[in-house]
Amino acid sequence: MTRFSSPSQKQSAQESARDLSLPNGTPVETSSPASSSSLLNRLQLDDDLDGETRDLFVTVEDPKKHVSTMETYITYKVATKTTRVEFDLPEYSVRRRYQDFDWLRTKLEDTQPTHLIPPLPEKFVMKGVVDRFSEEFVETRRKALDKFMKRVADHPVLSFNEHFNAFLSAKDLDKRRGLALLSKMGESVKYVTGGYKLRSRPVEFSAMGDYLDMFTQKLGTIDRIAQRIIKEQSEYQVELREYGPVYTTWALSEAELQEPLEGVASCVANCSNALDELTQDMSEDFLPVLREYVLYIDSMKIVLKKRDNIQAEYETKLEAAAFRKEERASAT
Known part of the structure; x- marks a missing residue:
């Protein structure tokens, strides 16, 4: 429906x-208006x-x-x-x-x-x-x-x-x-350009603008922290990848310590894989969502700016109408 x-x-x-219409100005070719019977045969799209x-x-x-x-x-x-x-x-x-x-x-x-x-x-x-x-x-x-x-x-x-x-x-x-x-x-x-100046923004919209500014700052802080964490995790992972093979090589030359050394090498490899998965999850799942919040905030700020422009234009027209009314009153 x-x-x-x-x-x-x-x-x-x-x-x-x-x-x-299409680029050349001609109407888009479509089928004739659908009859009531044909509409009944259309797909019912439920969700x-x-x-x-x-x-x-x-x-x-x-x-x-x-x-x-x-x-x-x-x-x-x-x-x-x-x-x-x-x-x-x-x-x-x-x-x-x-x-x-x-x-x-x-x-x-x-x-x-x-x-x-x-x-x-x-x-x-x-x-x-x-x-x-x-x-x-x-x-x-x-x-x-x-x-x-x-x-x-x-x-x-x-x-x-x-x-x-x-x-x-x-x-x-x-x-x-x-x-x-x-x-x-x-x-x-x-x-509307900068010709109109807003006299006073309603309290609720001012609070909304302040909240968006604060939210943007907090998201920026979270983004910087997340980027630093990913960088440190990547550097640590490089060290683990270089560190693991050392125990594997050591195990080949120490028969009595071979089993525990191979166990350490296996643990280091598991830590490296887990760290890689964690870093990938942050990069692919967390950061894009964070960035999308920032984009939505930008869109919201644009809407608020347009609302301010509309209000400023409205206030200016009210003032102009009041001024003309006073002129007519004084003329009579």
Whole structure:
């Protein structure tokens, strides 16, 4: 069952689905409107999401490397299954590269300025990974992109965005075209600059901003400590790998001590393996989660900044209206 936060959202989503076009400006070729009988034959997509029926599933999979004379890049298969009437087909499969995901997030920020947009994985190479085309890096990015898409697909507002619809269904994206229609709020936020000065931020938003700043500092401290621990563990592991073979060689020359020396060598090897597993878990499981918190904080700060701009513009317009009212009163 499709979830709409309001009747206007449903109407907007339906209009957006009709306005999609390809890079050359021509409408996206779709099937004829689905009849009620054909809708009944569509896949029923059920999942446990707060006790509600999900009607949109998106997965990012099958990364492929593309090599040309100009550049080398990776594309990912974005597979969609849906029962929403905004889509003309129950299934879609398109290929997208990282910059396409970045384009989508930018459009979501522009058209939904008061919503928290999930963060994307960072564009540049992660710490400890030299080759951005390595299997490890590509798989890590695929998982992060898949998580990003699922978060947007599960959002009751963002999932009905016209650009999200185009991202999932259009074979080619026209990233050069501007927004067809900006909401009045989105338009005001986009063009508000430093010309407006906020008189006073509400207490709850000030507390939220202070909390985000404090949280960022604490996460930074945790990150530095974790990086130091990983560095020390890696250095200690190198020593263990050099230390273990010494006992193995020693055991070969001491027949009477062979058994205990081999036991020590085995213990050192076990410690080395355990340390390697611990270091890997911190690098692959702990640090990425920590970094994702930081990215979410950055997204939240952007939303708060946009809210401040909207309030500043509103206060300025109120002052201008009051000034004109006084002028008319004095003139009479």
